[in-house]
Amino acid sequence: MTTKKQGPVDFSFIIHPLNTDDIFRKYKFMRRWPESLVKSIMQRMPPIFTSSITGIKSPYGSVEGCFYGVTLTSRQMLELPPEITIRKVVAAGRKAAQLGAKIIGLGAMTAVVGDGGISIARNLDIAVTTGNSYTVATALQGTEKAAELMGIDLDRAEVAVLGASGSIGSACARILARKVNYLTLIARTLPPLEKLAGRIKQDCGLAAKVTANVKDAVRRADVIVAVSSAADALIEPEDLKPGAVVCDVARPRDVSARVAEMRNDVLVIEGGAVEVPGDVNFNFNFGFPPKLAYACMAETMILALEKRYENFSLGRDMTVEQIDEISALAAKHGFKLAGFRSFERALTEDLIDEIRDRARHKRAALETKKV
Numbered sequence: 001m002t003t004k005k006q007g008p009v010d011f012s013f014i015i016h017p018l019n020t021d022d023i024f025r026k027y028k029f030m031r032r033w034p035e036s037l038v039k040s041i042m043q044r045m046p047p048i049f050t051s052s053i054t055g056i057k058s059p060y061g062s063v064e065g066c067f068y069g070v071t072l073t074s075r076q077m078l079e080l081p082p083e084i085t086i087r088k089v090v091a092a093g094r095k096a097a098q099l100g101a102k103i104i105g106l107g108a109m110t111a112v113v114g115d116g117g118i119s120i121a122r123n124l125d126i127a128v129t130t131g132n133s134y135t136v137a138t139a140l141q142g143t144e145k146a147a148e149l150m151g152i153d154l155d156r157a158e159v160a161v162l163g164a165s166g167s168i169g170s171a172c173a174r175i176l177a178r179k180v181n182y183l184t185l186i187a188r189t190l191p192p193l194e195k196l197a198g199r200i201k202q203d204c205g206l207a208a209k210v211t212a213n214v215k216d217a218v219r220r221a222d223v224i225v226a227v228s229s230a231a232d233a234l235i236e237p238e239d240l241k242p243g244a245v246v247c248d249v250a251r252p253r254d255v256s257a258r259v260a261e262m263r264n265d266v267l268v269i270e271g272g273a274v275e276v277p278g279d280v281n282f283n284f285n286f287g288f289p290p291k292l293a294y295a296c297m298a299e300t301m302i303l304a305l306e307k308r309y310e311n312f313s314l315g316r317d318m319t320v321e322q323i324d325e326i327s328a329l330a331a332k333h334g335f336k337l338a339g340f341r342s343f344e345r346a347l348t349e350d351l352i353d354e355i356r357d358r359a360r361h362k363r364a365a366l367e368t369k370k371v
Contacts, residue, residue, distance in 0.1 A: 010063040011304040012096030013105040013297050014089055015050065015286070016070045016077070017042075018252050023073070042071040043084070047092035050284055056301055057278030058333035063304040066099065067284055068092040074109045074252050075231045082114040090123045102309040103127040105300030108251045112229045116167050117314040129303060129312040131296025135249060136171045136318065137327040138295040139225060139271035141337050143247040144179075146269050147223050149352045150245050150359070160184040160221035162214065162235070162254060163228030165192035171318040172225050173208065174200060183208040186217045187228075215239055223247075225271070226254035237262040242366070243359030247271045251294075260343040265358040270341045274298040277334035289346070292338050302329050 017023045020038060024031045030038050050067035070088045077085045093104045103126060106117050111130035114120075121128040147154055159176055163169040164185035173185055177200045185193045185208050193210035200208050211217045218224060218239045227249045228234060233256035235246065242265045248255045249271030259268055273288065274295050282293070293301075303312055306329055313322065330336070340347040 008064075008100035009052070009066045009096070010101065011065040011103045011105065011300050012068050012093070012099070012101040013053075013065065013107055013300055014070055014092050014096075014110050015067050015107045016072055016074075016110060018074050018108065020073060023071075039073070039076060042073070043076065043080070045071040047071075047088065047095050049095070052283055054281050054283070055279040056276060056305070058305055060333060061305055062278065063301060065101070065301065065304065066096065067282070068096055068104075070110060077109040077113050078229075078231050085110065085113045086119050086123075089120050093120065093124045093126065093128070097124070097126050101126060103129065103300060103303055105296060106130045107294070107296060109229070111296065112166070116316050117311075121311050121314060127303070127309045127311050128314060129299055130167070130314060131294070131299035132168050132171070132313040133318055133323045133326040134274075134299035134302065134313075134330060135271065135295040136168055136175065137323050137330070138274060138337050139168075139227070139247050139249045140172060140175055142269055142271060142273075142340065143223060143225055143245065145337075146245045146247065146267055146340065146352075149349065150243060150267055150356050152222055152243070152245060154180050154223070156181070157222040158182045158184070158220055159223045160186055160217050160225070162186045162218065162224060162226040163230075163250065164196060165189065166227060166229055167313075167316045167318055168249060169225075169227040170196055170316070171320070171323060172227060174203065175320060175323065176225070177204050177206045177208060181206070184217045184221065185210045186212070186214055188212055226250055227271075228254050230254065233257075235259065240266045242266070242362040243356065245269070257343060265355060265362045267347075267352060267355050268342050269347070270343075271295075273338040273341050274330075275336050275338045276301065287344055288341075298330065298335050299326055302326065302333055302335060305333050 048069040050069045053065040056063050089110050117130050159180045161169050161173045164173045165187035197208045224246045235255045237259050244266045246268045
């Protein structure tokens, strides 16, 4: 359900439909139209005020915000010239500014297209963040906890970062490199990975492997942090070893929905689910239970609560110090990592125990076969 109450607000978060199914949920009459016509119309539509965000309250203050919708799907944003997406996001930011917003957060592909929000910030008189710093922080917190629950020792585990050449992936890799001994960096092109591997070697002495072969690297990994900007799933059921842990931060997802149907011996968690302090109401269903938000959304709220109306997570290079800073501010205001979720459902520790047991039995059966 959405609300048409508009302003005044302290912040805004820019969202967009991930695919045409998201469009059809709102505009049911379009379902019978040719997809090409639907996309053409959506490309021409102005930003849409989606809903108000109320009830965010920490010990240090309260803020209100809103969602603004940019009517392009993920695939359109990858296929169209970046200037089109940037222009539409800037238009949404200006609408939000008219309601009083002093900072906007970029959701999903709006944070990826172009130069990671820099051009958007240059064309707005208010602050901009992608939310990537807090996304990294929560993704790694969740990954470490999930590995522990699955009985994986990170010191000995094969760890992979899928999409390591991107802003989030690069930061994840640099932080993980301080904690693991076997790290593989995966992306479509090797030169950015080789540069990142050199930086990691210089920073902490770890010799990370690099590869463009997604399938091979994923099949060898015990722990995978998936943060690519691909429009389609990259990880299928046959790609995961029994007992593997995958933290899927990407939107659209890097892990195929078929994994949930066919692999009850692997643990796939959604990266970046955060509990927001106060009696928050988003007045919009984006697939989470009440009071939970994506970490990128939470970063925008945290900066608004701090009155840090400044560009924060922008561009392709985040610092570890920046990630540590937003983590400290999140703790100050009462934001915290939510319980695990996988493919839109909550995961209890009992369910994770069952996954771990099935993985153990499957590994034992595979070893027996080898003998």
